[in-house]
Amino acid sequence: DAGVIQSPRHEVTEMGQEVTLRCKPISGHNSLFWYRQTMMRGLELLIYFNNNVPIDDSGMPEDRFSAKMPNASFSTLKIQPSEPRDSAVYFCASSLSGRSETQYFGPGTRLLVL
Amino acid sequence: QKEVEQNSGPLSVPEGAIASLNCTYSDRGSQSFFWYRQYSGKSPELIMFIYSNGDKEDGRFTAQLNKASQYVSLLIRDSQPSDSATYLCAVNSGGSNYKLTFGKGTLLTVNP
Numbered sequence: 001d002a003g004v005i006q007s008p009r010h011e012v013t014e015m016g017q018e019v020t021l022r023c024k025p026i027s028g029h030n031s032l033f034w035y036r037q038t039m040m041r042g043l044e045l046l047i048y049f050n051n052n053v054p055i056d057d058s059g060m061p062e063d064r065f066s067a068k069m070p071n072a073s074f075s076t077l078k079i080q081p082s083e084p085r086d087s088a089v090y091f092c093a094s095s096l097s098g099r100s101e102t103q104y105f106g107p108g109t110r111l112l113v114l
Numbered sequence: 115q116k117e118v119e120q121n122s123g124p125l126s127v128p129e130g131a132i133a134s135l136n137c138t139y140s141d142r143g144s145q146s147f148f149w150y151r152q153y154s155g156k157s158p159e160l161i162m163f164i165y166s167n168g169d170k171e172d173g174r175f176t177a178q179l180n181k182a183s184q185y186v187s188l189l190i191r192d193s194q195p196s197d198s199a200t201y202l203c204a205v206n207s208g209g210s211n212y213k214l215t216f217g218k219g220t221l222l223t224v225n226p
Contacts, residue, residue, distance in 0.1 A: 031212065033212075042202075042216050042217065042218040042219065043158065043202065043204075043216040044216070045213060045214060048212055048213070050212075055212075056210075056212075056213065091157055091158075095212070098211065098212035099211050099212065100146060100148060100163070100204070100206055100211065100212060100214050101146075101148075101160070101163050103160065103212075103214075104160075105157035105158050105159070106157060107156070107157055108157050
């Protein structure tokens with residue numbers, strides 16, 4: 001059974017460029033989360049979708065970040081324009097009904113903005 | 115600001131010993147508590163969760179919760195080199211059942 005799938009796994013880009021991260025949740029899961037992990041701040045929730053609808057985007061750092069979930073099997077996190085301080089590992093996670101006990105993380109995308 | 119605090123370590127224990135990992139949290143309204151294991155370069159993996167005061171055991175792992183002291187711990191018995199990882203404590207915050215606030219993790223090294 002496939003887990004959460006993220007692409008790309010690694011991304012190196014230059015400051016000012018647009019970055020798009022992609023996520024496919026586990027089939028049957030109706031909740032999706034985007035997290036960011038850095039040494040300084042640890043693992044932080046950016047945005048939470050339930051049934052494709054954004055429920056909580058209070059963790060999105062600023063307007064340069066946007067996330068969409070056009071259907072139950074696909075989500076994107078976009079950064080435009082990217083900055084060096086956006087360098088981090090971005091994880092997507094999915095769960096049944098949003099409950100933390102059933103939350104499974106994808107392998108992550110390691111982003112480096114030069 | 116809801117916070118979850120952990121000793122960053124590294125915590126080094128010999129193989130076969132008990133590893134004790136600790137976590138404190140600031141939100142008195144938190145109801146659910148989680149321990150994740152994260153190997154280097156990998157994603158977090160849920161290993162235990164606990165809701166009630168006291169102990170909860172699962173194999174070699176025991177989670178302990180003391181809500182009065184706002185303290186959660188994870189004991190790993192008979193530690194193995196494969197347990198070497200960063201352990202993240204997480205708490206459901208803000209009264210939600212989905213929003214996790216994570217500590218920065220404790221690096222555990224089990225020496226053969």
